[in-house]
Amino acid sequence: MDKITRREVLKRMALLGAGTALGTLGLTSSSEAVRRRRVLRIAHLTDIHLQPEGTAVEGTLACLREVHEMKDRPNLILTGGDSVMDVFAQRRERANTLSKLWREVFVTNCKIPVFHCVGNHDVWGWNKERSGCTGNEPNYGKKWAMELFEIERPYYSFDRAGWHFVVLDSTFSVGNSYTARLDDAQFEWLQADLQRTDPKTPVLVLSHIPILSVCAYIDGNNEKTGNWVIPGDWVHIDARRIIQLFHKHPNVKLCLSGHMHQYDRAEYDGVTYVCNGAVSGSWWGGNYYQTPPGYGIIDLFNDGSFTCEYRPYKGYPKPQ
Numbered sequence: 144m145d146k147i148t149r150r151e152v153l154k155r156m157a158l159l160g161a162g163t164a165l166g167t168l169g170l171t172s173s174s175e176a177v178r179r180r181r182v183l184r185i186a187h188l189t190d191i192h193l194q195p196e197g198t199a200v201e202g203t204l205a206c207l208r209e210v211h212e213m214k215d216r217p218n219l220i221l222t223g224g225d226s227v228m229d230v231f232a233q234r235r236e237r238a239n240t241l242s243k244l245w246r247e248v249f250v251t252n253c254k255i256p257v258f259h260c261v262g263n264h265d266v267w268g269w270n271k272e273r274s275g276c277t278g279n280e281p282n283y284g285k286k287w288a289m290e291l292f293e294i295e296r297p298y299y300s301f302d303r304a305g306w307h308f309v310v311l312d313s314t315f316s317v318g319n320s321y322t323a324r325l326d327d328a329q330f331e332w333l334q335a336d337l338q339r340t341d342p343k344t345p346v347l348v349l350s351h352i353p354i355l356s357v358c359a360y361i362d363g364n365n366e367k368t369g370n371w372v373i374p375g376d377w378v379h380i381d382a383r384r385i386i387q388l389f390h391k392h393p394n395v396k397l398c399l400s401g402h403m404h405q406y407d408r409a410e411y412d413g414v415t416y417v418c419n420g421a422v423s424g425s426w427w428g429g430n431y432y433q434t435p436p437g438y439g440i441i442d443l444f445n446d447g448s449f450t451c452e453y454r455p456y457k458g459y460p461k462p463q
């Protein structure tokens with residue numbers, strides 16, 4: 144190989160390298176790179192587990208403060224569910240205490256527009272044995288969460304900054320407990336919602352429980368039988384059906400979740416699945432496995448690309 148040829152080869156390699164870098168960003172040419180601009184910055188605050196005990200109030204306020212005082216302040220907050228410590232297995236008095244506390248601490252101090260997702264701990268009384276509920280209470284079950292978050296339905300969608308947002312309800316009742324799935328009515332709604340969304344509009348899906356998860360392998364001792372066993376209340380048991388639906392809609396780009404209190408990121412069939420740890424960390428007891436307490440910062444761009452970063456926050460109180 145003579146000198147000129149080698150130089151030519153190096154030049155081509157450099158061009159290939161640049162092409163790959165742009166491809167990673169979802170871009171195809173430098174002219175498109177110029178046009179790419181951020182349209183929205185989101186803070187994803189999941190698994191706050193607010194309660195009067197311990198450091199939960201102090202920690203929630205510290206996290207909210209940090210998000211509000213950020214130089215490049217988010218335009219939008221998404222809560223990821225399990226916003227209160229628990230009403231699933233709690234009596235009416237405790238549920239009342241937590242809704243009052245949520246309004247005093249979160250609602251009063253959140254000045255950024257916010258959309259809420261319902262988590263299993265936000266559903267009142269489904270554990271009838273421990274909550275003493277009959278099921279006939281006017282704000283039983285998800286009604287309690289809908290009142291708390293001032294939403295008309297536990298799942299819904301909206302548009303913002305050229306993106307379509309879908310907020311799912313992962314909690315499906317099974318006896319005194321729950322599993323992670325969409326019932327048929329919600330799945331049909333999701334199908335229709337994606338169908339009527341312009342295929343050129345990028346979609347962000349928010350659920351409390353992950354649709355796909357890496358950290359589910361690490362939590363607990365679920366390999367002790369000699370096989371991996373992922374419980375149906377950790378990861379959507381209907382993931383296969385949802386993924387098949389997403390396959391028909393390549394504009395579904397990003398799925399955010401919580402529930403696991405660990406940070407992870409997986410890519411499957413062109414969709415990125417991010418589980419954004421927990422504001423409460425290990426239920427206000429510090430890190431959970433390798434994940435420090437924190438929240439997600441997501442930047443959305445006009446070309447359907449995005450960046451996600453998990454940020455531990457400085458004001459997390461020392462666990463008591």
Ligand SMILES: [Zn+2]
Binds near residue numbers: 263
């Ligand atoms: Zn949860």
